[in-house]
Amino acid sequence: MMNEYVYVASSVDEAIKKGLKDLFLTEENVKIEVEEAGNNGILGLFKKEARVKLIPLEPEYDKEKIKNSLLKTQPKVSAVPKKEVIEEPVEEIKEEVVVKEENKKREDLIVLNKDKIVDYMTKIVHSMGFDTAKLVFIEEGNKNYTLRITEVESTSLLIGKRGNTLNSLQFLANNYAKKFTKSYFRINIDCDEYRENRKETLEELAINMAKKSKKLGKPVQLEPMTSFERKIIHNALSEIKNVETESHGKEPHRYLVITAK
Known part of the structure:
Protein backbone atom coordinates (compact mmCIF):
# COMPACT_ATOMS: atom_id res chain seq x y z
CA MET A 1 0.00 0.00 0.00
CA MET A 2 1.34 3.44 -0.94
CA ASN A 3 2.09 5.92 1.84
CA GLU A 4 -0.14 8.98 2.00
CA TYR A 5 0.81 12.31 3.57
CA VAL A 6 -1.61 15.15 4.27
CA TYR A 7 -0.53 18.79 4.55
CA VAL A 8 -2.49 21.88 5.55
CA ALA A 9 -1.63 25.52 4.81
CA SER A 10 -3.23 28.85 3.94
CA SER A 11 -3.32 27.99 0.22
CA VAL A 12 -2.99 24.96 -2.05
CA ASP A 13 0.35 26.31 -3.27
CA GLU A 14 1.78 26.57 0.24
CA ALA A 15 0.44 23.16 1.26
CA ILE A 16 2.08 21.48 -1.75
CA LYS A 17 5.40 23.27 -1.20
CA LYS A 18 5.29 22.30 2.46
CA GLY A 19 4.68 18.66 1.58
CA LEU A 20 7.36 18.42 -1.12
CA LYS A 21 9.92 19.96 1.22
CA ASP A 22 8.97 17.57 4.01
CA LEU A 23 9.13 14.51 1.73
CA PHE A 24 12.33 15.54 -0.10
CA LEU A 25 10.50 15.01 -3.41
CA THR A 26 9.52 16.94 -6.53
CA GLU A 27 6.09 17.14 -8.20
CA GLU A 28 7.12 14.50 -10.76
CA ASN A 29 7.52 11.94 -7.97
CA VAL A 30 4.17 12.33 -6.24
CA LYS A 31 0.46 12.14 -6.93
CA ILE A 32 -1.32 15.27 -5.66
CA GLU A 33 -4.93 15.24 -4.46
CA VAL A 34 -6.64 18.47 -3.39
CA GLU A 35 -8.93 17.52 -0.50
CA GLU A 36 -9.90 21.09 0.39
CA ALA A 37 -9.21 24.13 -1.79
CA GLY A 38 -9.63 26.48 1.16
CA ASN A 39 -11.01 30.00 1.09
CA ASN A 40 -10.30 33.40 2.57
CA GLY A 41 -13.69 33.76 4.19
CA ILE A 42 -15.37 37.14 4.46
CA LEU A 43 -13.06 39.87 5.76
CA GLY A 44 -10.96 37.19 7.39
CA LEU A 45 -13.87 35.40 9.07
CA PHE A 46 -14.86 31.75 8.49
CA LYS A 47 -11.57 31.13 6.75
CA LYS A 48 -10.80 27.55 5.68
CA GLU A 49 -7.27 26.33 5.14
CA ALA A 50 -6.25 24.33 2.08
CA ARG A 51 -5.66 20.60 2.55
CA VAL A 52 -3.74 18.41 0.09
CA LYS A 53 -2.71 14.77 0.04
CA LEU A 54 0.67 13.77 -1.42
CA ILE A 55 1.23 10.16 -2.42
CA PRO A 56 4.81 9.17 -3.39
CA LEU A 57 4.79 7.16 -6.63
CA GLU A 58 7.62 4.91 -5.43
CA PRO A 59 5.99 2.00 -3.52
CA GLU A 60 9.06 1.51 -1.31
CA TYR A 61 9.33 5.21 -0.44
CA ASP A 62 10.71 5.81 3.07
CA LYS A 63 11.05 9.44 4.18
CA GLU A 64 13.43 8.71 7.05
CA LYS A 65 15.78 6.68 4.85
CA ILE A 66 15.95 9.51 2.30
CA LYS A 67 16.56 12.06 5.05
CA ASN A 68 19.39 10.01 6.55
CA SER A 69 20.86 9.35 3.11
CA LEU A 70 20.90 13.07 2.30
CA LEU A 71 22.64 13.86 5.58
CA LYS A 72 25.31 11.22 4.94
CA THR A 73 26.01 12.36 1.38
CA GLN A 74 26.47 16.05 2.18
CA PRO A 75 29.95 16.97 0.89
CA LYS A 76 32.66 17.96 3.35
CA VAL A 77 34.24 21.38 2.93
CA SER A 78 37.74 21.00 1.54
CA ALA A 79 40.27 22.93 -0.44
CA VAL A 80 39.24 23.32 -4.05
CA PRO A 81 41.98 22.08 -6.40
CA LYS A 82 42.97 24.38 -9.20
CA LYS A 83 41.40 23.39 -12.49
CA GLU A 84 43.63 22.84 -15.46
CA VAL A 85 42.82 25.36 -18.15
CA ILE A 86 42.21 23.65 -21.46
CA GLU A 87 41.85 25.74 -24.57
CA GLU A 88 39.10 24.61 -26.93
CA PRO A 89 37.81 26.01 -30.21
CA VAL A 90 34.91 28.34 -29.41
CA GLU A 91 33.45 29.55 -32.69
CA GLU A 92 31.67 26.33 -33.73
CA ILE A 93 30.19 25.84 -30.26
CA LYS A 94 28.86 29.41 -30.21
CA GLU A 95 27.22 28.96 -33.58
CA GLU A 96 25.60 25.70 -32.51
CA VAL A 97 24.24 27.24 -29.28
CA VAL A 98 22.76 30.21 -31.18
CA VAL A 99 20.97 27.89 -33.62
CA LYS A 100 19.54 25.79 -30.78
CA GLU A 101 18.33 28.90 -28.92
CA GLU A 102 16.63 30.24 -32.06
CA ASN A 103 14.86 26.92 -32.59
CA LYS A 104 13.65 26.93 -28.98
CA LYS A 105 12.24 30.43 -29.41
CA ARG A 106 10.28 29.35 -32.47
CA GLU A 107 8.82 26.32 -30.72
CA ASP A 108 5.86 26.69 -28.37
CA LEU A 109 6.96 24.41 -25.57
CA ILE A 110 3.57 24.49 -23.86
CA VAL A 111 1.84 23.27 -27.04
CA LEU A 112 4.53 20.63 -27.58
CA ASN A 113 3.84 19.27 -24.09
CA LYS A 114 0.08 19.83 -24.04
CA ASP A 115 -0.71 16.09 -23.88
CA LYS A 116 1.41 15.73 -20.74
CA ILE A 117 -0.31 18.73 -19.16
CA VAL A 118 -3.77 17.40 -20.06
CA ASP A 119 -2.94 13.92 -18.72
CA TYR A 120 -1.56 15.36 -15.47
CA MET A 121 -4.61 17.54 -14.83
CA THR A 122 -7.07 14.83 -15.90
CA LYS A 123 -5.64 12.50 -13.24
CA ILE A 124 -6.07 15.19 -10.60
CA VAL A 125 -9.67 15.97 -11.61
CA HIS A 126 -10.53 12.25 -11.66
CA SER A 127 -8.93 11.79 -8.22
CA MET A 128 -11.38 14.42 -6.91
CA GLY A 129 -14.30 12.16 -7.85
CA PHE A 130 -15.15 13.59 -11.28
CA ASP A 131 -14.48 10.31 -13.09
CA THR A 132 -16.26 11.23 -16.35
CA ALA A 133 -14.51 14.58 -16.80
CA LYS A 134 -12.59 15.31 -19.99
CA LEU A 135 -10.13 18.16 -20.52
CA VAL A 136 -9.72 20.02 -23.81
CA PHE A 137 -6.60 22.10 -24.53
CA ILE A 138 -7.23 25.39 -26.39
CA GLU A 139 -4.67 27.89 -27.73
CA GLU A 140 -5.91 31.45 -27.13
CA GLY A 141 -2.86 33.27 -28.56
CA ASN A 142 -0.19 35.49 -26.95
CA LYS A 143 1.00 32.58 -24.76
CA ASN A 144 -2.46 32.18 -23.23
CA TYR A 145 -4.11 28.75 -23.11
CA THR A 146 -7.32 27.30 -21.72
CA LEU A 147 -8.01 23.86 -20.31
CA ARG A 148 -11.77 23.41 -20.60
CA ILE A 149 -13.28 20.74 -18.36
CA THR A 150 -16.32 19.03 -19.91
CA GLU A 151 -18.67 16.12 -19.20
CA VAL A 152 -18.99 16.84 -15.49
CA GLU A 153 -22.27 16.05 -13.72
CA SER A 154 -21.93 18.60 -10.90
CA THR A 155 -20.25 21.65 -12.42
CA SER A 156 -21.00 23.82 -9.37
CA LEU A 157 -19.13 21.38 -7.13
CA LEU A 158 -16.13 21.35 -9.46
CA ILE A 159 -16.11 25.14 -9.79
CA GLY A 160 -16.39 25.72 -6.04
CA LYS A 161 -17.49 28.83 -4.18
CA ARG A 162 -16.47 31.88 -6.23
CA GLY A 163 -14.33 29.57 -8.36
CA ASN A 164 -12.02 28.50 -5.50
CA THR A 165 -11.67 24.92 -6.74
CA LEU A 166 -11.06 26.02 -10.34
CA ASN A 167 -8.45 28.49 -9.09
CA SER A 168 -6.65 25.72 -7.19
CA LEU A 169 -6.65 23.49 -10.28
CA GLN A 170 -5.41 26.43 -12.34
CA PHE A 171 -2.50 26.92 -9.95
CA LEU A 172 -1.57 23.23 -10.24
CA ALA A 173 -1.68 23.37 -14.05
CA ASN A 174 0.54 26.46 -14.29
CA ASN A 175 2.95 25.16 -11.66
CA TYR A 176 3.32 21.82 -13.49
CA ALA A 177 3.77 23.48 -16.91
CA LYS A 178 6.66 25.61 -15.60
CA LYS A 179 8.89 22.56 -15.94
CA PHE A 180 8.63 22.82 -19.74
CA THR A 181 9.57 26.48 -20.25
CA LYS A 182 11.01 29.53 -18.51
CA SER A 183 9.13 31.93 -20.79
CA TYR A 184 5.90 33.71 -19.89
CA PHE A 185 2.64 31.79 -20.34
CA ARG A 186 -0.74 31.51 -18.65
CA ILE A 187 -3.06 28.52 -18.47
CA ASN A 188 -6.68 29.22 -17.56
CA ILE A 189 -8.94 26.42 -16.38
CA ASP A 190 -12.63 26.81 -17.18
CA CYS A 191 -15.82 24.82 -16.77
CA ASP A 192 -19.33 25.63 -17.97
CA GLU A 193 -18.16 29.11 -19.15
CA TYR A 194 -17.58 30.13 -15.53
CA ARG A 195 -14.68 32.48 -16.33
CA GLU A 196 -16.66 34.61 -18.78
CA ASN A 197 -19.68 34.72 -16.45
Whole structure:
Protein backbone atom coordinates (compact mmCIF):
# COMPACT_ATOMS: atom_id res chain seq x y z
CA MET A 1 0.00 0.00 0.00
CA MET A 2 1.34 3.44 -0.94
CA ASN A 3 2.09 5.92 1.84
CA GLU A 4 -0.14 8.98 2.00
CA TYR A 5 0.81 12.31 3.57
CA VAL A 6 -1.61 15.15 4.27
CA TYR A 7 -0.53 18.79 4.55
CA VAL A 8 -2.49 21.88 5.55
CA ALA A 9 -1.63 25.52 4.81
CA SER A 10 -3.23 28.85 3.94
CA SER A 11 -3.32 27.99 0.22
CA VAL A 12 -2.99 24.96 -2.05
CA ASP A 13 0.35 26.31 -3.27
CA GLU A 14 1.78 26.57 0.24
CA ALA A 15 0.44 23.16 1.26
CA ILE A 16 2.08 21.48 -1.75
CA LYS A 17 5.40 23.27 -1.20
CA LYS A 18 5.29 22.30 2.46
CA GLY A 19 4.68 18.66 1.58
CA LEU A 20 7.36 18.42 -1.12
CA LYS A 21 9.92 19.96 1.22
CA ASP A 22 8.97 17.57 4.01
CA LEU A 23 9.13 14.51 1.73
CA PHE A 24 12.33 15.54 -0.10
CA LEU A 25 10.50 15.01 -3.41
CA THR A 26 9.52 16.94 -6.53
CA GLU A 27 6.09 17.14 -8.20
CA GLU A 28 7.12 14.50 -10.76
CA ASN A 29 7.52 11.94 -7.97
CA VAL A 30 4.17 12.33 -6.24
CA LYS A 31 0.46 12.14 -6.93
CA ILE A 32 -1.32 15.27 -5.66
CA GLU A 33 -4.93 15.24 -4.46
CA VAL A 34 -6.64 18.47 -3.39
CA GLU A 35 -8.93 17.52 -0.50
CA GLU A 36 -9.90 21.09 0.39
CA ALA A 37 -9.21 24.13 -1.79
CA GLY A 38 -9.63 26.48 1.16
CA ASN A 39 -11.01 30.00 1.09
CA ASN A 40 -10.30 33.40 2.57
CA GLY A 41 -13.69 33.76 4.19
CA ILE A 42 -15.37 37.14 4.46
CA LEU A 43 -13.06 39.87 5.76
CA GLY A 44 -10.96 37.19 7.39
CA LEU A 45 -13.87 35.40 9.07
CA PHE A 46 -14.86 31.75 8.49
CA LYS A 47 -11.57 31.13 6.75
CA LYS A 48 -10.80 27.55 5.68
CA GLU A 49 -7.27 26.33 5.14
CA ALA A 50 -6.25 24.33 2.08
CA ARG A 51 -5.66 20.60 2.55
CA VAL A 52 -3.74 18.41 0.09
CA LYS A 53 -2.71 14.77 0.04
CA LEU A 54 0.67 13.77 -1.42
CA ILE A 55 1.23 10.16 -2.42
CA PRO A 56 4.81 9.17 -3.39
CA LEU A 57 4.79 7.16 -6.63
CA GLU A 58 7.62 4.91 -5.43
CA PRO A 59 5.99 2.00 -3.52
CA GLU A 60 9.06 1.51 -1.31
CA TYR A 61 9.33 5.21 -0.44
CA ASP A 62 10.71 5.81 3.07
CA LYS A 63 11.05 9.44 4.18
CA GLU A 64 13.43 8.71 7.05
CA LYS A 65 15.78 6.68 4.85
CA ILE A 66 15.95 9.51 2.30
CA LYS A 67 16.56 12.06 5.05
CA ASN A 68 19.39 10.01 6.55
CA SER A 69 20.86 9.35 3.11
CA LEU A 70 20.90 13.07 2.30
CA LEU A 71 22.64 13.86 5.58
CA LYS A 72 25.31 11.22 4.94
CA THR A 73 26.01 12.36 1.38
CA GLN A 74 26.47 16.05 2.18
CA PRO A 75 29.95 16.97 0.89
CA LYS A 76 32.66 17.96 3.35
CA VAL A 77 34.24 21.38 2.93
CA SER A 78 37.74 21.00 1.54
CA ALA A 79 40.27 22.93 -0.44
CA VAL A 80 39.24 23.32 -4.05
CA PRO A 81 41.98 22.08 -6.40
CA LYS A 82 42.97 24.38 -9.20
CA LYS A 83 41.40 23.39 -12.49
CA GLU A 84 43.63 22.84 -15.46
CA VAL A 85 42.82 25.36 -18.15
CA ILE A 86 42.21 23.65 -21.46
CA GLU A 87 41.85 25.74 -24.57
CA GLU A 88 39.10 24.61 -26.93
CA PRO A 89 37.81 26.01 -30.21
CA VAL A 90 34.91 28.34 -29.41
CA GLU A 91 33.45 29.55 -32.69
CA GLU A 92 31.67 26.33 -33.73
CA ILE A 93 30.19 25.84 -30.26
CA LYS A 94 28.86 29.41 -30.21
CA GLU A 95 27.22 28.96 -33.58
CA GLU A 96 25.60 25.70 -32.51
CA VAL A 97 24.24 27.24 -29.28
CA VAL A 98 22.76 30.21 -31.18
CA VAL A 99 20.97 27.89 -33.62
CA LYS A 100 19.54 25.79 -30.78
CA GLU A 101 18.33 28.90 -28.92
CA GLU A 102 16.63 30.24 -32.06
CA ASN A 103 14.86 26.92 -32.59
CA LYS A 104 13.65 26.93 -28.98
CA LYS A 105 12.24 30.43 -29.41
CA ARG A 106 10.28 29.35 -32.47
CA GLU A 107 8.82 26.32 -30.72
CA ASP A 108 5.86 26.69 -28.37
CA LEU A 109 6.96 24.41 -25.57
CA ILE A 110 3.57 24.49 -23.86
CA VAL A 111 1.84 23.27 -27.04
CA LEU A 112 4.53 20.63 -27.58
CA ASN A 113 3.84 19.27 -24.09
CA LYS A 114 0.08 19.83 -24.04
CA ASP A 115 -0.71 16.09 -23.88
CA LYS A 116 1.41 15.73 -20.74
CA ILE A 117 -0.31 18.73 -19.16
CA VAL A 118 -3.77 17.40 -20.06
CA ASP A 119 -2.94 13.92 -18.72
CA TYR A 120 -1.56 15.36 -15.47
CA MET A 121 -4.61 17.54 -14.83
CA THR A 122 -7.07 14.83 -15.90
CA LYS A 123 -5.64 12.50 -13.24
CA ILE A 124 -6.07 15.19 -10.60
CA VAL A 125 -9.67 15.97 -11.61
CA HIS A 126 -10.53 12.25 -11.66
CA SER A 127 -8.93 11.79 -8.22
CA MET A 128 -11.38 14.42 -6.91
CA GLY A 129 -14.30 12.16 -7.85
CA PHE A 130 -15.15 13.59 -11.28
CA ASP A 131 -14.48 10.31 -13.09
CA THR A 132 -16.26 11.23 -16.35
CA ALA A 133 -14.51 14.58 -16.80
CA LYS A 134 -12.59 15.31 -19.99
CA LEU A 135 -10.13 18.16 -20.52
CA VAL A 136 -9.72 20.02 -23.81
CA PHE A 137 -6.60 22.10 -24.53
CA ILE A 138 -7.23 25.39 -26.39
CA GLU A 139 -4.67 27.89 -27.73
CA GLU A 140 -5.91 31.45 -27.13
CA GLY A 141 -2.86 33.27 -28.56
CA ASN A 142 -0.19 35.49 -26.95
CA LYS A 143 1.00 32.58 -24.76
CA ASN A 144 -2.46 32.18 -23.23
CA TYR A 145 -4.11 28.75 -23.11
CA THR A 146 -7.32 27.30 -21.72
CA LEU A 147 -8.01 23.86 -20.31
CA ARG A 148 -11.77 23.41 -20.60
CA ILE A 149 -13.28 20.74 -18.36
CA THR A 150 -16.32 19.03 -19.91
CA GLU A 151 -18.67 16.12 -19.20
CA VAL A 152 -18.99 16.84 -15.49
CA GLU A 153 -22.27 16.05 -13.72
CA SER A 154 -21.93 18.60 -10.90
CA THR A 155 -20.25 21.65 -12.42
CA SER A 156 -21.00 23.82 -9.37
CA LEU A 157 -19.13 21.38 -7.13
CA LEU A 158 -16.13 21.35 -9.46
CA ILE A 159 -16.11 25.14 -9.79
CA GLY A 160 -16.39 25.72 -6.04
CA LYS A 161 -17.49 28.83 -4.18
CA ARG A 162 -16.47 31.88 -6.23
CA GLY A 163 -14.33 29.57 -8.36
CA ASN A 164 -12.02 28.50 -5.50
CA THR A 165 -11.67 24.92 -6.74
CA LEU A 166 -11.06 26.02 -10.34
CA ASN A 167 -8.45 28.49 -9.09
CA SER A 168 -6.65 25.72 -7.19
CA LEU A 169 -6.65 23.49 -10.28
CA GLN A 170 -5.41 26.43 -12.34
CA PHE A 171 -2.50 26.92 -9.95
CA LEU A 172 -1.57 23.23 -10.24
CA ALA A 173 -1.68 23.37 -14.05
CA ASN A 174 0.54 26.46 -14.29
CA ASN A 175 2.95 25.16 -11.66
CA TYR A 176 3.32 21.82 -13.49
CA ALA A 177 3.77 23.48 -16.91
CA LYS A 178 6.66 25.61 -15.60
CA LYS A 179 8.89 22.56 -15.94
CA PHE A 180 8.63 22.82 -19.74
CA THR A 181 9.57 26.48 -20.25
CA LYS A 182 11.01 29.53 -18.51
CA SER A 183 9.13 31.93 -20.79
CA TYR A 184 5.90 33.71 -19.89
CA PHE A 185 2.64 31.79 -20.34
CA ARG A 186 -0.74 31.51 -18.65
CA ILE A 187 -3.06 28.52 -18.47
CA ASN A 188 -6.68 29.22 -17.56
CA ILE A 189 -8.94 26.42 -16.38
CA ASP A 190 -12.63 26.81 -17.18
CA CYS A 191 -15.82 24.82 -16.77
CA ASP A 192 -19.33 25.63 -17.97
CA GLU A 193 -18.16 29.11 -19.15
CA TYR A 194 -17.58 30.13 -15.53
CA ARG A 195 -14.68 32.48 -16.33
CA GLU A 196 -16.66 34.61 -18.78
CA ASN A 197 -19.68 34.72 -16.45
CA ARG A 198 -17.45 35.63 -13.51
CA LYS A 199 -15.82 38.41 -15.57
CA GLU A 200 -19.22 39.95 -16.29
CA THR A 201 -20.18 39.67 -12.62
CA LEU A 202 -16.97 41.39 -11.48
CA GLU A 203 -17.34 44.20 -14.03
CA GLU A 204 -20.87 44.84 -12.79
CA LEU A 205 -19.64 44.71 -9.18
CA ALA A 206 -16.91 47.25 -9.98
CA ILE A 207 -19.41 49.78 -11.33
CA ASN A 208 -21.81 49.30 -8.41
CA MET A 209 -19.04 49.66 -5.80
CA ALA A 210 -17.76 52.83 -7.50
CA LYS A 211 -21.29 54.28 -7.30
CA LYS A 212 -21.52 53.23 -3.66
CA SER A 213 -18.19 54.90 -2.85
CA LYS A 214 -19.31 58.16 -4.45
CA LYS A 215 -22.67 58.07 -2.66
CA LEU A 216 -21.10 57.39 0.76
CA GLY A 217 -18.24 59.79 0.18
CA LYS A 218 -15.63 57.29 1.34
CA PRO A 219 -13.56 54.36 -0.01
CA VAL A 220 -15.19 50.93 -0.35
CA GLN A 221 -13.25 47.74 0.41
CA LEU A 222 -13.89 44.54 -1.56
CA GLU A 223 -13.33 40.99 -0.39
CA PRO A 224 -9.96 39.29 -1.14
CA MET A 225 -9.57 38.18 -4.76
CA THR A 226 -6.99 36.55 -6.99
CA SER A 227 -4.66 38.82 -8.98
CA PHE A 228 -6.54 37.91 -12.17
CA GLU A 229 -9.89 39.00 -10.69
CA ARG A 230 -8.43 42.20 -9.24
CA LYS A 231 -7.13 43.03 -12.71
CA ILE A 232 -10.67 42.69 -14.11
CA ILE A 233 -11.90 45.23 -11.53
CA HIS A 234 -8.99 47.58 -12.31
CA ASN A 235 -9.67 47.41 -16.06
CA ALA A 236 -13.42 47.94 -15.63
CA LEU A 237 -12.84 51.22 -13.78
CA SER A 238 -9.67 52.45 -15.50
CA GLU A 239 -11.54 54.61 -18.03
CA ILE A 240 -13.92 56.20 -15.51
CA LYS A 241 -12.90 59.67 -14.31
CA ASN A 242 -12.30 60.35 -10.61
CA VAL A 243 -12.34 56.66 -9.70
CA GLU A 244 -9.24 55.03 -8.23
CA THR A 245 -8.51 51.41 -7.34
CA GLU A 246 -5.72 50.28 -5.05
CA SER A 247 -4.59 46.82 -3.94
CA HIS A 248 -3.84 46.24 -0.26
CA GLY A 249 -2.65 43.33 1.86
CA LYS A 250 -0.61 40.25 1.04
CA GLU A 251 -1.47 37.17 -1.00
CA PRO A 252 -3.69 35.24 -0.70
CA HIS A 253 -5.62 37.90 1.26
CA ARG A 254 -4.91 40.82 -1.08
CA TYR A 255 -7.98 42.98 -1.72
CA LEU A 256 -9.06 46.10 -3.61
CA VAL A 257 -10.18 49.48 -2.30
CA ILE A 258 -12.30 51.62 -4.63
CA THR A 259 -12.41 55.39 -4.16
CA ALA A 260 -14.80 57.54 -6.21
CA LYS A 261 -14.65 61.33 -5.91
